[in-house]
Amino acid sequence: MTWLSILVPVYNVERYLEECLSSVMEQLPAEGGVQVLVLDDRSTDGSWQLMQQLSQRWPGRLQLLRHERNSGLSAARNTMVDAATGDYLWFLDSDDKLLPGAIAGLQAIVVQHAPDVVLCDFRVWRERARLKHRLRGEGHRRSFDGPAGRLVRDRGRLLAGMLMTGELHAWSKLSRRALWGSADGSGLRFPVGRYFEDMATMPLMALRADSFFYEPRPWVAYRQRGNSILATMTTPKALDQSAALLPLAQALQGRPELQQPGLRLALAHQAARALVGAMRHVCQGKLGDAQPQPSVLAERLRQNFRAASPLSPEELARAYLRRGWWLRRRKFLRWFHAMPAA
Incomplete structure (x- = not known):
């Protein structure tokens, strides 16, 4: 066998x-x-x-x-x-x-x-x-x-x-x-x-x-290779990163697992990490293309976070505070509210 x-x-x-x-x-x-x-x-x-x-x-x-x-x-x-x-x-x-x-x-x-x-x-x-x-x-x-x-x-x-x-x-x-x-x-x-x-x-x-x-x-x-496919960020990569957890969030709707506080925090935390990773490239002008406009793209990234995370931005920030994760809270809020240069 x-x-x-x-x-x-x-x-x-x-x-x-x-x-x-x-x-x-x-x-x-x-x-x-x-x-x-x-x-x-x-x-x-x-x-x-x-x-x-x-x-x-x-x-x-x-x-x-x-x-x-x-x-x-x-x-x-x-x-x-x-x-x-x-x-x-x-x-x-x-x-x-x-x-x-x-x-x-x-x-x-x-x-x-x-x-x-x-x-x-x-x-x-x-x-x-x-x-x-x-x-x-x-x-x-x-x-x-x-x-x-x-x-x-x-x-x-x-x-x-x-x-x-x-x-x-x-x-x-x-x-x-x-x-x-x-x-x-x-x-x-x-x-x-x-x-x-x-x-x-x-x-x-x-x-x-x-x-x-x-x-x-x-x-x-x-x-660890410097020439990997994700070594450079583009708009499609940024969007796919921020949206990767959306199928999971949809699959969890109505399921008892989503009521577990540990899972709710972990999913929100990973959605925040995906947002930060993509938003950093958008706001620092590091994308390899120019479409859509950076401000439009940034808002789409925030929408994907809200759709994937079982916690609102405010709830996640408070959860970080309760655990003493000051740096994580600061990084998340900074990039969630960041506005790309015109």
Whole structure:
């Protein structure tokens, strides 16, 4: 039986791909049971040719897929979700890598507890790590704020813990394939053509889960690249960032989880972080385009916050004060009320 599918989307990562896949191959269980799907999204470098070479190095261990045309990260992941056969899914970006013991650690948790979702920590991976990076704790970043090392059946607690850290990336959240449903339109898939796709999708996945297990050990090395797709902000990126939590807010309407104070604060806090991240670029004139007008765009960002957050700006500011989060309150109010230069 295939208990795990590891999904690796590939686009112009020839420089990093071998190291990524080697980190997987080196720890595959001898008894099998792990499917490794690698999909080329029509790379323009030598990624596809390298994939073919690596499949010959590890015969029968890699399952290669290729899109007919470049369709983006979300579409690549969606294609692999549809092709996966494992009970659990692990999304792994092709410029990152698995740390030693990751698959064995996951297997032990699955065998003993069989949770719907397993969360793991990560470390930031830099080619030139400096002292300041170590002081920031990049060697071990938490992906979850909540109970660790045990099975928990509390959907609201799962969502709150994910949202409070803001680490909503797909590769630190391993999930049952059953949570994603079928490809007939009723299942959960990543939004094609949108930025911040993880922020829009992973909370919705968590909302379908009945149980989770948080393992506070780094299982993934996240490569920090200066030329990533989000290194520069544009108007579409700013709008997608501020609107990423709207599907979750809509899905939570009328559900008992939304009455949990911890979840209400966490969702409002993450909506505020998304607003601040986008508003900073708008007000400082750092967008790579000029449409719409900055003042119009800023108001749209504020509207998205109000629609996503269960707390009003005033309620969130008071919540920050009660917890002594003075700097967070100051930053949020500054950028919420900021007006871009004409």
